[in-house]
Amino acid sequence: MNSIFSVHTIRFIALVFVQVLILNHINLLGYINPYLYILFIALFPVKNNRIVLIFLSFLLGITIDMFLDTGGIHAGACVFIAYIRPVILKSSFGMIYEHQTIRFSSVEFGSKLTYFSLLTVIHHFVLFSLEIFSISKILLILQKTLFSSIFTILLIVIVTIIFSRKSK
Numbered sequence: 001m002n003s004i005f006s007v008h009t010i011r012f013i014a015l016v017f018v019q020v021l022i023l024n025h026i027n028l029l030g031y032i033n034p035y036l037y038i039l040f041i042a043l044f045p046v047k048n049n050r051i052v053l054i055f056l057s058f059l060l061g062i063t064i065d066m067f068l069d070t071g072g073i074h075a076g077a078c079v080f081i082a083y084i085r086p087v088i089l090k091s092s093f094g095m096i097y098e099h100q101t102i103r104f105s106s107v108e109f110g111s112k113l114t115y116f117s118l119l120t121v122i123h124h125f126v127l128f129s130l131e132i133f134s135i136s137k138i139l140l141i142l143q144k145t146l147f148s149s150i151f152t153i154l155l156i157v158i159v160t161i162i163f164s165r166k167s168k
Contacts, residue, residue, distance in 0.1 A: 081123045
């Protein structure tokens with residue numbers, strides 16, 4: 001149990017540092033902002049308590065908010081995707097999720113891509129909706145969501161391929 005706890009602690013800290021020190025300084029064309037830190041929520045074990053995930057998601061989001069001085073929008077988006085994560089898991093993985101046997105290193109790439117894509121698009125839509133907070137700028141919200149989601153999904157896929165454990 002301690003090794004699982006330490007792996008998630010290291011992942012949490014590493015993703016916060018990468019987000020704060022590197023990715024927050026990327027702003028291409030005013031629309032592309034990668035948010036790799038949602039990988040922590042996506043890769044959190046399925047069997048663990050849902051309340052723990054929601055609390056850790058809030059902690060992750062509020063930590064990013066403190067560094068960015070954004071007033072809680074990242075915390076709100078993280079808690080939202082942590083809350084709806086079971087629905088996304090069920091729609092992406094089907095029966096594997098029903099039996100609580102998901103291992104992200106062994107599932108097929110298409111299901112994993114669907115899962116990461118749904119989480120990312122929903123997170124970005126909530127995040128940019130809270131940031132802009134104007135229904136009259138819905139096109140701007142959708143534009144930022146689309147472009148940032150594409151870049152974030154590519155980054156998540158690259159990171160998961162690089163850091164995946166080979167199962168033999």
